[in-house]
Amino acid sequence: IITTAKSRFTRTRVGKTLVVTTAAAAVAVGSVTGAQAFADPAEAVPEQGGQTAGSVYANRVIVPTSLIAGAARGQEYTYWSPGSDERLHLSTATLLEPKGKTPSAGWPVLVWAHASNGWNQSCAPSKTRNGADDAAVTRLLKQGYAVISPDYAAVGMPGAPQYSDVSATAHNIVDAVRAGSDVGESDLSPKWAVVGEGQGASAAVELARNGASWQSGRLDFRGATATSIPAGYDxxxxxxxxxxxxxxxxxxxxxxxxxxxxxxxxxxxxxxxxxxxxxxxxxxxxxxxxxxxxxxxxxxxxxxxxxxxxxxxxxxxxxxxAIPSRGFSRPVLMSQRLMDPTVVVPTSLEYVTQAQFASNKVTMKTYLTGDDAAARKQERSAVDAYLEDLF
Structure with missing residues (x-):
């Protein structure tokens, strides 16, 4: 199935087959015959022109032995998404579905917007397993959500300022959901939300402001949670x-x-x-x-x-x-622990306090304990309860 200049991704039962373009390796339906079966974002981008943000370039089924705990099935796919350079780039995401019977309306979708793990392509979630990310995704799967984990756009590409561009990362997440809705088809609900941490938290906050206007078709963005927000990073x-x-x-x-x-x-x-x-x-x-x-x-x-x-x-x-502190169109949970080695805590606390005063869409959560393990447990409970209310 090939994306053309005039046509977005052609719909078939891509969830049960392997989709490639002529630039990808040759494959048999449902199986991989090459060492790599989908386009790699680090390779030269095909010059086809007219590509559409959120359209699928290629996808492959993840073999059961490679699935993380809580996942019944999964796919890895590449899709087009614009960077801050106003060009379309190929990016990669993983779609995992939970165990159990698929709801009649499809699995509600969460995007795990991960924290930064590195600029090199080898550090991307689709290339390197991260214990903390796996634990977070497993928890969400066990709660009955399908989970999309994007790598973010242009990771590993020289001269790629969009790696640290909040708006570009947020657009990349929306495009991952658009493409995932084609890959997952009827198994997925149009309802989706974002769970962001660190770099991903910045994008989640941006989406609470603009995600509803950026989405397309029948997608229904419900809101976001953001933990360890790098406020004042600019x-x-x-x-x-x-x-x-x-x-x-x-x-x-x-x-x-x-x-x-x-x-x-x-x-x-x-x-x-x-x-x-x-x-x-x-x-x-x-x-x-x-x-x-x-x-x-x-x-x-x-x-x-x-x-x-x-x-x-x-x-x-x-x-x-820069990340916004007002003008949100969807609800957002902003959470900050008192002990957090990934952010400047006083600056983050000041930001979430100001954001809550500025917008009735913001819910602020802090945890009055210096015990990091206890604070993390409380934060997970707060995020889980907030997500349940969103759906």
């Missing part, structure tokens, strides 16, 4: 300088990934020797490995001059990294 990055204050190591890693996603010529003049070495490593290492390389390095050690000295880069990053 200020932190654009104010990066030799006098930047210390932040958690996870935030340092995110900054390195953001810098690695920019054109090398745009950042080389501001980086210190240490910063240059770590940005180069951020182009290949996933988060756990990069954290080891960071060691005790802080933001101030990364640069020899302020990032604002490149006014064009600073303006572009401020625009792409």
């Amino acid at each position: 200020d932190l990055v654009t104010n990066l300088s030799p006098s930047s204050q210390p932040v958690p190591k996870g935030v340092v890693a995110d900054v390195l990934y953001t810098l690695a996603a920019q054109e090398p010529d745009d950042v080389k003049s501001i980086l210190s020797t240490r910063g240059t070495a770590l940005v180069e490593q951020a182009r290949t290492l996933c988060s756990a490995a990069l954290a080891k390389e960071i060691g005790g390095t802080q933001l101030a050690d990364l640069v020899s001059r302020p990032l604002s000295s490149n006014a064009k880069l600073a303006a572009a990053l401020r625009k792409s990294l």
